[in-house]
Amino acid sequence: MAKRTIVHKGYHGCIEVNPADFSLQGKILFLDEEIVYSGETFAELESNFREQVEKHIQQCKDKGVPLPF
Numbered sequence: 001m002a003k004r005t006i007v008h009k010g011y012h013g014c015i016e017v018n019p020a021d022f023s024l025q026g027k028i029l030f031l032d033e034e035i036v037y038s039g040e041t042f043a044e045l046e047s048n049f050r051e052q053v054e055k056h057i058q059q060c061k062d063k064g065v066p067l068p069f
């Protein structure tokens with residue numbers, strides 16, 4: 001399985017490509033909780049990664065938890 005990373009607002013996410021079925025998936029790195037995302041294209045995967053980062057940031061703000069990055 002090949003791996004790459006993407007970055008949004010200081011958050012890093014991996015891109016995993018499974019050559020057996022060409023599926024794309026990833027997770028936000030360096031967090032205690034596991035936040036995953038997927039997509040059928042790299043553009044969709046990156047968009048879903050950004051959505052998950054924004055959702056995580058908003059949840060931290062709502063809970064009054066300091067952001068890790």
